[in-house]
Amino acid sequence: MSELFxxxxxxxxxAGEAAIEHLRKxxxxxxxxxxxxxxxxxxxxxxxxxxxxxxxxVSGSSVFHIGYVTSWVGSAEVPxxxxxxxxxxxxxxxxxxxDGRRIGGNGVVGVQLDINMLGSHAHLAxxxxxxxxxxxxxxxxxxxxxxxxxxxxxxxxxxxxxxxRAGYHPLGLVMGSCVYHVAYQSAGSWAKMQSKNMELAxxxxxxxxxxxxxxxxxxxxxxxxxxxxxxxVTTEEKSHVWGSHMIEFFALGTAIxxxxxxxxxLGITASVPLEDQIVATDPSAITGRRRR
Amino acid sequence: xxxxxGRPWSSDLSAAELAxxxxSGFEPVGLVMGSSVYQLGxxxxxxxxxxxxxxxxxxxxxxxxxxAYAVEYPCPHGYFAGGLDHYSGFNWxxxxxxxxxxxxxxxxxxxxxxxxxxxxxxxxxxxxLTLRPxxxxxxxxxxxxxxxxxxxxxxxxLDAPFSSNLSVQDFAKxxxxxxxxxxxxxxxxxxQASGGCGLEYQLRSWNDQDITQFSDAIQESRRQATRHLxxxxxxxxxxxxxxxxxxxxxxxxxxxxxxxxxxxxxxxxRFAEVPLPNPPxxxxxxxxxxxxxxxx
Numbered sequence: 225m226s227e228l229f230x231x232x233x234x235x236x237x238x239a240g241e242a243a244i245e246h247l248r249k250x251x252x253x254x255x256x257x258x259x260x261x262x263x264x265x266x267x268x269x270x271x272x273x274x275x276x277x278x279x280x281x282v283s284g285s286s287v288f289h290i291g292y293v294t295s296w297v298g299s300a301e302v303p304x305x306x307x308x309x310x311x312x313x314x315x316x317x318x319x320x321x322x323d324g325r326r327i328g329g330n331g332v333v334g335v336q337l338d339i340n341m342l343g344s345h346a347h348l349a350x351x352x353x354x355x356x357x358x359x360x361x362x363x364x365x366x367x368x369x370x371x372x373x374x375x376x377x378x379x380x381x382x383x384x385x386x387x388x389r390a391g392y393h394p395l396g397l398v399m400g401s402c403v404y405h406v407a408y409q410s411a412g413s414w415a416k417m418q419s420k421n422m423e424l425a426x427x428x429x430x431x432x433x434x435x436x437x438x439x440x441x442x443x444x445x446x447x448x449x450x451x452x453x454x455x456x457v458t459t460e461e462k463s464h465v466w467g468s469h470m471i472e473f474f475a476l477g478t479a480i481x482x483x484x485x486x487x488x489x490l491g492i493t494a495s496v497p498l499e500d501q502i503v504a505t506d507p508s509a510i511t512g513r514r515r516r
Numbered sequence: 517x518x519x520x521x522g523r524p525w526s527s528d529l530s531a532a533e534l535a536x537x538x539x540s541g542f543e544p545v546g547l548v549m550g551s552s553v554y555q556l557g558x559x560x561x562x563x564x565x566x567x568x569x570x571x572x573x574x575x576x577x578x579x580x581x582x583x584a585y586a587v588e589y590p591c592p593h594g595y596f597a598g599g600l601d602h603y604s605g606f607n608w609x610x611x612x613x614x615x616x617x618x619x620x621x622x623x624x625x626x627x628x629x630x631x632x633x634x635x636x637x638x639x640x641x642x643x644x645l646t647l648r649p650x651x652x653x654x655x656x657x658x659x660x661x662x663x664x665x666x667x668x669x670x671x672x673x674l675d676a677p678f679s680s681n682l683s684v685q686d687f688a689k690x691x692x693x694x695x696x697x698x699x700x701x702x703x704x705x706x707x708q709a710s711g712g713c714g715l716e717y718q719l720r721s722w723n724d725q726d727i728t729q730f731s732d733a734i735q736e737s738r739r740q741a742t743r744h745l746x747x748x749x750x751x752x753x754x755x756x757x758x759x760x761x762x763x764x765x766x767x768x769x770x771x772x773x774x775x776x777x778x779x780x781x782x783x784x785x786r787f788a789e790v791p792l793p794n795p796p797x798x799x800x801x802x803x804x805x806x807x808x809x810x811x812x
Contacts, residue, residue: 236692237541239788243696244638244671246787247678253754258746260703260756260781265686268757269693273792280746281759281779283738287730289718308724315726319735342765342773348719348727350734354761389795495799 261356262334267381271333274388276358279329283354284319287342288312290349290465298407299430301437302470305403309472310441312351313337317397320353321374329357331375333384335397337476339464347465377478379456387455391484395449399476400441404434406469434473435459442475451479527664528642533684537641537666540688545637545665550628554620556613556655584609585707585736589729592714605712607733609740610774613706617657617778618744621702624659625679632677637665639678641687643700645780647762654766661700680782682758694790698753698783703745704776709733711771733775734765741777753783 261278263271268278290308316337324332335355342348355376377384377394387394406427438459446454457477463470527544529537537544589605632640643663650656663679680687680697690697711719715729741761749756759781768774 236539236688239691239694240541240668241671242787243691244668244674246785247676247696247698247752248672248674250676250752251785252752253750255743255747255750258750258753258755258783260742260746260749260759260779262759262761262781264758265682265689269689269792270796272693273796278755278757281742281761283735283742285731285734285738287727287734288724289721289727290724304724311724312726315731319731323739340763340765342730348730350730350765352734354738386798389798490798492798492800495801497801497803 262354263356263381267334270385271358271381272361274385275361276330276384277361279324279357279359280327281354282320282323282327282329282332282357283352284316284321284323285353286312286315286319286351288315288349288351290347298405299426299433300405301433302403302405305466305470305472306401306437309401309403309474310399312349313353313399313401316351316353317376320355321376324355324357325374327357328359329374330359331377331394332357333377333394334380335376335378337378341465349464377456378458378476379478383456386490387480389488390490391482391486391488392452392480393483395451395479395481397476398442398445398449398451398454398479399474400438400443400445401472401474402434402437402441403466403470403472404430404437406430406471408469431461431471431473434471438473438475442477446477446479449479450481452482454479528662529664529684533642536688537684540691542638542666542668545632545635545667547662548628548631548635548637548640548665549660549662550624550626550631551658551660552620552623552627553650553656553658554616554623556616556657584611585740587732589712589714591712592717602713605715605729605771606710607729607736608708609736610706610708613776614704614740614744617704617706618702620657620659624661625700628661628663629677629679632665632679633673635665635667636673637667637677638671638674639680639697640665640700641680641682641684641697643679643681645681645700647778676752681780682782686758690784692790693792694788695784695786698785699749699751701745701748701753701756701781701783703741703743703748703779705737705740705742705744705779706774706776707733707737707740708768709773709775711773715771730773733773737775737777738763741779745779745781749781749783751783753785756781756783758782 259278260281261268262281263278271278288308290305290312320332320335332355335353338352340350340352342350375394376397378397379387379394442454454477457475460474462472464472525544525546527547529544534544586608591602591604593602628640640663643661646658646660648658650658678697679700681700682697687697709730711729715727718725718727738761745756745759759779762778765773765775
């Protein structure tokens with residue numbers, strides 16, 4: 225038996241035999257010990273290689289009322305809305321963390337943040353955070369760097385493994401939001417400018433300010449966490465429910481810290497994959513044009 | 517449909533998948549399918565009277581055996597004594613809808629598995645699930661599953677073949693790391709939220725704030741879906757991976773929301789403790805510039 229079990233890497237065809245025999249026994253498990261996870265098989269293997277195991281799929285939601293603004297004058301940030309957008313995401317993430325702790329997790333990887341608008345309530349938005357809670361494996365071969373406290377991260381299983389192998393651990397999601405109002409032009413100046421080539425300076429400036437404020441807020445969150453840096457930053461510019469004169473600039477990333485004394489070299493090997501991009505049944509293959 | 521011995525098999529496998537399947541000691545048997553068109557018996561309960569009749573069919577029992585989720589949100593102003601403008605809100609789990617959706621899913625899956633069994637297959641890989649409303653009615657649904665049945669030469673047939681939505685590559689990776697896919701499982705969480713006066717006041721407020729009752733309903737719908745998925749996975753597995761969630765929410769009436777989460781994934785069973793022989797090699801592929809990566 226043990227010879228068979230140690231064989232799968234050298235004889236993948238022998239693994240099937242053991243697998244089918246195991247299925248035949250049809251062993252039931254206690255539902256409370258069964259995990260669920262949105263990790264792919266590759267991610268699950270790499271998470272295991274980093275010394276962790278999935279504990280369960282976790283989520284946090286906040287249905288938030290956004291949109292009422294007391295006043296806006298010219299091109300400026302709308303602080304009430306910036307605060308509301310940030311608060312709603314914080315609540316969703318806090319509930320995700322609560323869910324993760326409840327099932328014995330040590331952190332959450334692959335966190336996806338989304339906003340869904342709820343039907344006829346134009347200003348009712350659902351902020352949702354979903355990810356897989358993980359914890360150090362009980363019998364682990366190599367624990368690279370146990371994370372000190374509960375973390376959240378938008379990194380994939382592959383990213384988590386690579387960072388852990390290079391000597392880093394994630395500290396937490398960091399984000400910055402800025403809702404900005406771009407001033408309307410007066411009808412007179414609009415009419416005057418229609419025939420000219422010109423930069424819309426106030427719109428450009430508004431974008432700059434919004435970006436600057438959002439990125440600064442994200443950065444100060446990283447400083448508070450004591451991070452070495454922020455990776456996997458994504459930025460988003462959206463008007464949500466407000467119309468084209470209001471935008472939210474949103475920056476999201478994972479703060480990481482170098483756990484060992486220095487970055488560990490990964491020993492990267494260059495490779496040339498023998499994968500064709502041409503698919504025989506694709507009509508563009510006949511014309512010689514390359515397919516994506 | 518029984519597939520004649522000696523006739524060529526059909527499959528939706530790619531050439532690479534076929535190569536990996538044969539390398540793992542399995543062979544394709546044929547495409548198998550299972551389908552069910554199902555009506556959820558809930559239409560009569562969709563009226564406006566619903567908001568106050570939750571006790572009528574009550575919290576009931578969850579499909580997993582435990583008590584279903586049900587919470588009352590009393591009037592926060594303390595006037596709830598039959599006053600016209602003050603009333604409680606309720607969140608409750610629609611166990612009837614959950615049971616219906618789950619049954620329809622398993623009808624389709626069992627038909628697909630029966631086809632696989634009829635052809636002496638050990639399991640089905642790469643199952644695609646189609647779930648769509650029929651005739652524009654949200655409560656009539658078609659569940660269809662299609663996948664490639666596979667067999668391992670020399671192993672006795674299984675009473676219950678395995679099924680999985682994973683690709684053959686993933687199937688092979690599981691096998692060599694000591695896991696086998698068990699079942700393609702579903703978890704459904706449906707919560708109905710009927711707002712009380714507390715919610716009504718929150719919605720009219722000028723403050724941007726968290727609408728607790730709706731947040732709770734959505735959170736609970738996802739939590740129940742995950743819990744049911746894990747329960748289904750426990751029949752023959754120790755974990756469910758590759759979970760995909762589908763979320764929908766709509767209004768049934770004023771202040772009444774219907775919130776549904778459907779989660780599917782493959783339960784897996786460990787048959788051996790097999791660590792990777794070496795740390796994975798870190799590769800940097802040198803590839804051509806993608807022709808499509810220009811200005812868009």
